Amino acid sequence: MRDWLKGEPLVIERGKGAVLWDVHGREYIDANSSIWTNLHGHNHPKVNAAIRRQLGRVAHTSALGLANEPASLLGQALVQLANPRTGLPKRQSRLAKVFYSDDGSTAVEVALKLAYEFACRTGRARKPRFLSLDGAYHGDTVGAVSAGHIDLFHKAYSGMLFKTDKVMSPYCYRCPFNKAKPERGDARDTRKCNFECVDKVEQQFAARKKRGVNYAALLVEPGIQGPAGMIAQPKGWLGRVAEISRVHGTQLIADEVMTGLGRAADQLFASHDEGVQPDFLCVAKGLTGGYLPMAATLTTQEVFDAFLGDYSELKTFFHGHSYTGNQLGSAASLASIGLLNTAATRRKKLAANLRSESKRLWMLPQVGDIRQAGCVLAVELVRDWQTREPFELIERAGIRVCDALAKRGVLTRPVGNVIVIMPPYCTTQRQVKKIFSALHNAIDETLTKNG
Ligand SMILES: Cc1ncc(COP(=O)(O)O)c(C=O)c1O
Structure with missing residues (x-):
């Protein structure tokens, strides 16, 4: 909480599909579906209409x-x-x-x-x-x-x-x-x-x-x-x-x-x-x-x-x-x-895109395991993949990587040393590419270059 009070909060104002905008107009991909809740994207016309x-x-x-x-x-x-x-x-x-x-x-x-x-x-x-x-x-x-x-x-x-x-x-x-x-x-x-x-x-x-x-x-x-x-x-x-x-x-x-x-x-x-x-x-x-x-x-x-x-x-x-x-x-x-029903094809495509785009992460020594279940993909960060040695919780490896990700326009929350990628089903291939390119660079910058 002290860390939260020190920083400037990210205040979200609106969303459309897999994208969120903050009050300053900055754009982010919602890579954890707003804590694993959103299925079809934000501001969906059919859900909006049903509520109205x-x-x-x-x-x-x-x-x-x-x-x-x-x-x-x-x-x-x-x-x-x-x-x-x-x-x-x-x-x-x-x-x-x-x-x-x-x-x-x-x-x-x-x-x-x-x-x-x-x-x-x-x-x-x-x-x-x-x-x-x-x-x-x-x-x-x-x-x-x-x-x-x-x-x-x-x-x-x-x-x-x-x-x-x-x-x-x-x-x-x-x-x-x-x-x-x-x-x-x-x-x-x-x-x-x-x-x-x-x-x-x-x-x-x-x-x-x-x-x-x-x-x-x-x-x-x-x-x-x-x-x-x-x-x-x-x-x-x-x-x-x-x-x-x-x-x-x-x-x-x-x-x-x-x-x-x-x-x-x-x-x-x-x-x-x-x-x-x-x-x-x-x-x-x-x-x-x-x-x-x-x-x-x-x-x-x-x-x-x-x-x-x-x-x-x-x-x-x-x-x-x-x-x-x-x-x-x-x-x-x-x-x-x-x-x-119509999301079935999208889910399949999203799962395939997550699988193929995440492959590039294997080249990073701090990536120990990448595991996927359907449209959920997790990246476990370690000190060195050959030993599987974990980071200590107080090193905040997951949090630091997610902060670096946010600076690159991708929002998610870690679970300890595990980075969670779980965007809405409507997330496009281009957006998935952006998520993993940003994640690659965020891990590289935070853990490989700066330890
Ligand atoms: C598997 C599982 N069960 C239960 C819960 C609790 O759900 P809620 O936060 O909606 O109370 C969560 C929340 O993350 C969850 O992931």
Whole structure:
């Protein structure tokens, strides 16, 4: 905060497509989609029009005891998106119900509470516990923080959190089981291991079972763990882990807050790329196309039914927010979802452009790993690629590179030593070229020349 107070803030005034302008008229490419939210570009005529149309009717009405049309239609659209006709094994459960909240943290919080109570009511677990991945971040509310495992963010609150277990994440680049030497390529492609990370999950379930405890849920980010440092999973990891969870009768919560709606996979949800249908699917960030705060937690009929009863049974899910089912947010979401079909080709092109334009970074000695999941690309900075030695956090390597990038007209935020490139789907090849040319020069200037 002291650093922020010292500097002159960058004040953003307007945007169009992948471009933002500040109050001085300076132009920037929004290379992290305004903290991973924007899907189709800023100031999109169709999303703008949908919000204006809804604003002419009503902005918000309570969802406590009242329904509204845009939220109902959005529920239907989400259920359709979450249950693709092909690609999922028949025995996988259908995501049939939608619970609205406000942001990624609350989408996860809702899933945790539902899974906990479901496990208790169905007798699946006596003292339900949660399992999540090392380095996980699922939001800033107390439940989401409890299931998170980033000491830097979470340690200060340890006294007010409930206990959860963690298991190793499939971080091929820094995996103790990966025997491969550093190479100039994505560590997942050159890894030499026997999927010991999957064995660890199996062992964790077995150890808990021995102590008479079953998990209420396993909580994962499918495809790529974002705030943990953009840890992209090797193909086959999620499928294997989901199967272990299923065999143990544990529910699977997919936090697709960052990865969902086409961001990090070929299909619209990263779980589906691995043929996995979770029991809970958390969607936020890009739900409204990056316009308004709104989130959804999808789940099965079975979970819904566990909360269904006569009034006297008091089985209802005691959770609700004032802005639940917000009409403006729902209208924006419907418009954004409507654009996803035409965005499919754009997403493919963007992913291909990110792949080809990022190749030039391999020539820099401070680039240790470049990993990609769909339209998300991450560059891990190291002191020397041959040793994989990381920079200390206080050296602010990622922050310094991003500052140098901003001077070159490209905006993004690092996750520690990892530079995140995740522009909106409408980003052109020319803009992608500019991003990576600027990133190459920013790394070269900040770390290679100035150390
Ligand atoms: C994977 C994941 N889950 C949850 C969250 C929390 O979302 P929000 O900031 O909207 O509360 C984030 C935010 O970065 C996230 O990346």
